Amino acid sequence: MESQELKEKVSAKKFVQELAKGIILTNPVFVLVLGLCPTLAVTTSVNNALGMGAGVIFVLLGSNLIISIIRKVTPVMVRIPVFIVVIASFVTILSLVFEAYIPPLYESLGIYLPLIVVNCIILGRAEVFASKNPIIYSIADGLGAGLGFTLSLIIISFLREVLGTGSLVIFGKHLFSIPVLSSSPLSVFIMPPGAFIIIALLMAFFRLIGVLKNE
Amino acid sequence: MNSLLTIFLSLVLINNFILSKFLGLCPFFGVSKKLSNAISMGAAVTLVMLLASIATGIIYNYILIPYKIQFMNIIIYILVIAALVQIVEIVIKRTNILLYNALGIYLPLITTNCAVLGITLINAQNNYSLLQSIVSALGGGLGFTLMLIIMSAIRERNELADTPKSMKGLPIAFIIAALLSLAFMGFNGLL
DSSP: OHHHHHHHHHHHHHHHHHHHIIIIITOTTTTSOOOHHHHHHSTTSHHHHHHHHHHHHHHHHHHHHHHHHTTTTSOGGGHHHHHHHHHHHHHHHHHHHHHHHOHHHHHHHGGGTGGGGGOHHHHHHIIIIITTSOHHHHHHHHHHHHHHHHHHHHHHHHHHHHHHHSEEEETTEEEEEOHHHHHSOOGGGGSHHHHHHHHHHHHHHHHHHHHHHHO | OHHHHHHHHIIIIISOTTTTTOOSHHHHHHSTTSHHHHHHHHHHHHHHHHHHHHHHHHHIIIIITTTTOGGGHHHHHHHHHHHHHHHHHHHHHHHOHHHHHHHGGGHHHHTTOHHHHHHHHHHHHTTOOHHHHHHHHHHHHHHHHHHHHHHHHHHHHHTTSOOOGGGTTHHHHHHHHHHHHHHHGGGGGGO
């Protein structure tokens, strides 16, 4: 009983720690280099990136929650298939909801929406964290990793959309456009090669910061 | 016949799995450091893609569509692929130990490879028949292998080049991929 109380006391602090860890220190995309396929494929516009990010956060929260709840009754030998079925169920729910309520987003995400199932970030968090930790921390961990992933998507898609079209449109609202760039945009950036270039430069940038910090 | 050729060529050259669909990037960057590894990985992925397409093609056309439960495809496909990879691993281990030594370590990695689930989802999305699914799997797998081989040949040379410190390793590999992708965009007018 006493240990239970002790756990309750430290939980608020640890909750924030687990949350922050996923966003900055172990950012899934730039630091761990996980989940590359959707990162490059759906970042043609900020709108798609937000949709994908919301989807991944939903699936991460759901799968971490369920896997943490069943962690004591799951046999170790079959844990991976169990995790995959849990994740696939949440992805099915998500894709049905998107199809019903936001069809344009569903169309533009295409096969990358069901491919959330094989996103290494989600199975990774299930295996490394949720299968070993209590429910509340697993939720924090899922939220952190999801937010970190979404943040990276937003950064990449912002650069790609602004350079590639010269303007920014979110939820159908035209936010701004850059005079010269919008009349003759660098459209290579919204095409596949641009995705590779942007992520290469961002990775090199993050490394440069690391190198400078160490010196 | 014409449409089969179109599906095949478009997946090998134009809608290449790696360069334009971004599927299977983890093995692309992880395994493409040596030519021999690249060929083994490519062969393993192509084999699993082909078998997965046949299995899911049968399930989609003869079970999911007649019973109108296409929305269950994500769960069913991932289970089929996971089971299939296990079976392939066991069969290869029992029948051909040389092949197992060459492909063995790559097989478990393939279960969570987006390229395999990707091809089955593309087949379902386009309502491909069984024959069309097989052709598209062959095209996708071959395109994937081709890229892995080209990439590994470039990276073997790139190891010797004098790259800036923060660009070494992955970032420069992404730049190489960008240039390859630009080059392959030239095939867009082919079909």
